Amino acid sequence: MALRVGVIGTGAIGEEHIRRIQFKLVGAEIVAVTDVNLERAAEVIKDIPGARVEKTGQAVIEAADVDAIVVTSWGATHEEYVLGSIAAGKPVFCEKPLATTAAGAKRIVDAEMAAGKKLVQVGFMRRYDSGYRMLKEVVDNGSIGDSLIVHCAHRNPEVGESYMTDMAIHDTVIHEIDVIRWLLNDDYVSAQVLMPKKTKNAFSHLSDPQIVLLETAEGRRVDVEVFVNAKYGYDIQCEVVGEEGIARLPEPQSVVMRKDAKYGTNILMDWKKRFIDSYDVELQEWIDSTAKGEVDGPTSWDGYRAAVTADACVKAQTSGAIEAIPAEPKPDFYK
Numbered sequence: 001m002a003l004r005v006g007v008i009g010t011g012a013i014g015e016e017h018i019r020r021i022q023f024k025l026v027g028a029e030i031v032a033v034t035d036v037n038l039e040r041a042a043e044v045i046k047d048i049p050g051a052r053v054e055k056t057g058q059a060v061i062e063a064a065d066v067d068a069i070v071v072t073s074w075g076a077t078h079e080e081y082v083l084g085s086i087a088a089g090k091p092v093f094c095e096k097p098l099a100t101t102a103a104g105a106k107r108i109v110d111a112e113m114a115a116g117k118k119l120v121q122v123g124f125m126r127r128y129d130s131g132y133r134m135l136k137e138v139v140d141n142g143s144i145g146d147s148l149i150v151h152c153a154h155r156n157p158e159v160g161e162s163y164m165t166d167m168a169i170h171d172t173v174i175h176e177i178d179v180i181r182w183l184l185n186d187d188y189v190s191a192q193v194l195m196p197k198k199t200k201n202a203f204s205h206l207s208d209p210q211i212v213l214l215e216t217a218e219g220r221r222v223d224v225e226v227f228v229n230a231k232y233g234y235d236i237q238c239e240v241v242g243e244e245g246i247a248r249l250p251e252p253q254s255v256v257m258r259k260d261a262k263y264g265t266n267i268l269m270d271w272k273k274r275f276i277d278s279y280d281v282e283l284q285e286w287i288d289s290t291a292k293g294e295v296d297g298p299t300s301w302d303g304y305r306a307a308v309t310a311d312a313c314v315k316a317q318t319s320g321a322i323e324a325i326p327a328e329p330k331p332d333f334y335k
């Protein structure tokens, strides 16, 4: 029988995930959705027979015909719905961030451990990207020797007025925080944030671009340029400097053209296309492992450690200082 999925939040990525679960992937179907904007929720499922709109997230979680939950509402609302899913004993896939503070993510870890069963997967889809997976293979197999430095850039063409300076960390750099921790198999011990000259293209309340500097337990350094009004495109860069060589994240495949006295390729303009294959692999693996009663992907512990690092970065945005990131042993429950 297909896994019956309920979705909370039918905005941009909620709609994407609803459509891929219902029409592209196998083994699951959408049965209930909700959003604070109920009209939008109804619009998104209008061509899905049998799917209905529930008035609240809690109603989706509690519905007897919902086996598993997908949380795609605004970041600040994730904690409530993930805790609700754990209380109902239902598996939950939560888009990043797991919570917007480490304290919130810790409440989820504690609730999941108290329930005695892993139920939560966090939407860190870059771990499923074929480019990052190839890069990890090179790092793991020793081709470039030990990794010493990682240079990253995370550029969005633009963001809306509701995007605040701290969101550069827990909405945007949170991807690098997780994927580089996974790539290096190392964790962070300190964070610093530098604020370069501000672009004229950002709203006045937003500091953009920013440079995030992370140090790992093994003494590696990671720098992330986050620039969310970069205008020219959606561009994700990652280069690992090793003792014996350099390894770069591949560019997305694109046809090279010679035209109008120019030689080049197009640059993507949004995240939906850049990581389309990773979202498909991520959610198909979530459906398959959930059907077996397992959690295979990034856990709430990963979401929590990312949130601890994000908290230090947010503190560093205003202090200007190097902020410590406390180390913690991974509980046996998550090993």
Ligand SMILES: NC(=O)c1ccc[n+]([C@@H]2O[C@H](COP(=O)([O-])OP(=O)(O)OC[C@H]3O[C@@H](n4cnc5c(N)ncnc54)[C@H](O)[C@@H]3O)[C@@H](O)[C@H]2O)c1
Pocket (backbone or CB within 6 Å): 008, 009, 010, 011, 012, 013, 014, 034, 035, 036, 037, 040, 057, 072, 073, 074, 075, 077, 095, 096, 097, 123, 124, 125, 171, 271, 275
């Ligand atoms: N993994 C990725 O690459 C990726 C990409 C985009 C978004 N996201 C994450 O997904 C989440 C949603 O982002 P988005 O771009 O779709 O935003 P969005 O604003 O387009 O959609 C969010 C939706 O949530 C709804 N909502 C807000 N509060 C709610 C509540 N309490 N209950 C129910 N619905 C509520 C809003 O009405 C809106 O429709 C964010 O956490 C974001 O960081 C992840």
Ligand SMILES: O[C@H]1[C@H](O)[C@@H](O)[C@H](O)[C@@H](O)[C@H]1O
Pocket (backbone or CB within 6 Å): 156, 171, 172, 175, 228, 271
């Ligand atoms: O900065 C954006 C990221 O590049 C995307 O991958 C999404 O996570 C989105 O929610 C963020 O706002």
